[in-house]
Amino acid sequence: MDQHPRTIGRGTGAVPTNRFERLSVVDDWEHLEHDVDEALADRRVKTEVYIDATKSLIVANESPDIPFSYSINPYRGCEHGCSYCYARPYHEYLGMNAGIDFETKILAKTNAAAILRDELNKPSWTGEHVLAMSGVTDCYQPIERSLRITRQLIEVLAEAQQAFGTITKNTLMTRDIDLLAPLAARNLYQANISITTLDAALARELEPRTSPPAKRLDAIRQFAAAGIPVRVMVAPIIPGLNDIEIPAILQAAAEAGARAASYVLLRLPFAVKDIFLGWLAEHRPAALSRVEGHIRATRGGELWSPKFGERMRGTGEYAAQIKQTLAVFTKKYGLDRGMPVYDTTQFRPPVNRKGQGRLF
DSSP, X not given: OEEOSOOTTSSOOEEOOXXXXXXXXXXXXXXXXXXXXXXXXXXXXXXXXXXXXXXXXXXXXXOTTSSOSEEOXXXXXXXXXXXXXXXGGGGGGGTSOTTHHHXXXXXXXXXXXXXXXXXXXXXXXXXXXXXEEOSSSOTTSTTHHHHOHHHHHHHHHHHHTOOEXXXXXXXXXXXXXXXXXXXXXXXXXXEEEEXXXXXXXXXXXXXXXXXXXXXXXXXXXXXXXXTOOEEEEEEEXXXXXXXXXXXXXXXXXXXXXXXXXXXXXXXXXXXXXXXXXXXXXXXXXXXXXXXXXXXXXXXXXXXXXXXXXXXXXXXXXXXXXXXXXXXXXXXXXXXXXXXXXXXXXXXXXXXXXXXXXXXX
């Protein structure tokens, strides 16, 4: 236990963890596929994990731009540390910042499985809607390795035969193939894996704690071999930076076994604009003006647009070229087959916390 140096006149110098707030402090570099050199190790900031005592889990989505109506998120904040992440501003609602706090102060919904069990038992939930996990931050971020909240949620969803899909850029997803493959065989589960670039060096700088591109492709292979349908998400597409990789990413994903593809244009709401431009200035200074210019060309001269119908795809000639490129190479590599239709008729309420099923 830590000791505070100024203990004169005090009953104790101990600094115990508040059992209602911080869950743990984690040094989680072991998930990386490369060695951490001494200079980087000296600068590292450990992840702090706090208990999120949430009372609800299933969230309704009213955006016409998003292809799911309901989502569940096991975590708030994300260790992946992607400089472009549109979810960063959500941390500001928690009294934290959208920068380093977002990726080092993670709120874990440790009671999520119990809450989900209760919510699936409500008479208002009939199982007719597909659930997306996660709609905001990654459900397979590194801390999931030890906390296993996502796996606990999958166990409840499997018991309820509730149709759902996961969205991730972390190969930790392969850990749960034993649960997911039987669900996919019954058209209750689909996987979505994001690949931003095939350049491992760029990925390390842009998405520092995600799985390397080669590992993500391997995850697609493992899922396809297990009979799990996979959609590759070329996301986000950063005009002037990774858009040139669209054909190569689609080809690699198709060869790995993906059967469908989608994309999302870079979104830079609120503080994310400065965070991402700061990343460009540090890591790709020669490309800064070009990338910023292309982004503005897809956003009506601005760096982002919150308008429905525009925020995920952009507008203008450059955005139209991106859309056309996706369409051409999606068809060329056979990624236009689409995904299987979910079967939502199999839903049955899981046994609740009192050991009972729904009465009516």
